[in-house]
Amino acid sequence: MEGLSAEVIPVLQQLMPGFLAMIVxxxxxxxxxxxYFEKILQAxxxxxxxxxxxxxxERLCYLIGDFYSFGxxxxxxxxxxxxxxAIVTGLVLAYLCNNDIAFSLARKLSLTTRASQGDAIHIYKQMAAHAVIxxxxxxxxxxxYIDAFPNDRQTGAYLISSPHWIEDEVAIPSTQTHSYMILGTDVQRVEFLN
Structure with missing residues (x-):
């Protein structure tokens, strides 16, 4: 058992940066x-x-070390x-993904029609400034207005600010309410207004 851990620990230490980046x-x-298999390949x-x-x-530090030594x-x-x-890589990848930067460029180059997130999340982000029904x-x-939307309609919730109930085509403001949290499963559809 000790021989196995002596062989496995150095390999795990070498692979740890990729796993840390993917965790972040x-x-x-x-x-x-x-x-899991795809996560391991990505790591x-x-x-x-x-x-x-x-x-x-390391190479850059050696070049700089010719002029000034940090140790x-x-x-x-x-x-x-x-x-x-690893931490910077994970943060940069998350930023690129959350802001649809890489897929936006790929769509402009006609490489794909996909977005980095699910269809619903991408649409909500594109239409975030619009009022909804x-x-x-x-x-x-x-x-x-949608302040937050569910990543998964089955388990997530919408957060609606400036709520107005619509009765007989008349918008009635909820004056004492700042926001409503609505379960995704309770929503049939979302209508975006001009």
Whole structure:
């Protein structure tokens, strides 16, 4: 058992930056989580990219070291640089995903028609400035602005601010209410207004 751990621990330490980057990414990204195998593949690829960045940083530090020395580059320097690059990589990937930057560019180049998030989330983000009418399953309607929308309609909720109930085509303000939280399962459809 000791022999096995002596072989496995160095491999895990080498792969840890990619796994850390993917943990940070999935904490902050508003996307469905893939299967475990896909996560492992993403972590392995990310580890390889981070190792390239770390090697480049080490080389750059040696070049700078010819003029000014910050100290000796050692295994601890490599580990800390890997951790920093892993966290930054995860945050950058989450930012790109949440703001639809990479897929937006790919759509402009006609490489895809997809968005980085699910269809509903992408549409809500594009239409966030518009007032909406929420049509409930029981026939009631509410007008307002979507402040938050569910990632999953089955388990999530809408947060509607400036709520007005619509009765007989008349908008009646909920003057004492700032917002309503509405379960996604209670909503039949969402109508975006001009």
């Amino acid at each position: 990414f999935y904490w902050f990204a508003e996307i469905p989580k893939p299967a 392995l690829i990310t580890t390889a990219v981070i190792q390239v960045f770390v090697a480049g940083t 000796q580059w050692d295994e601890a320097s490599t580990s800390w640089t890997s951790i920093v690059f 929420i049509h409930f399953n029981d026939g009631r309607r509410m007008m307002g």
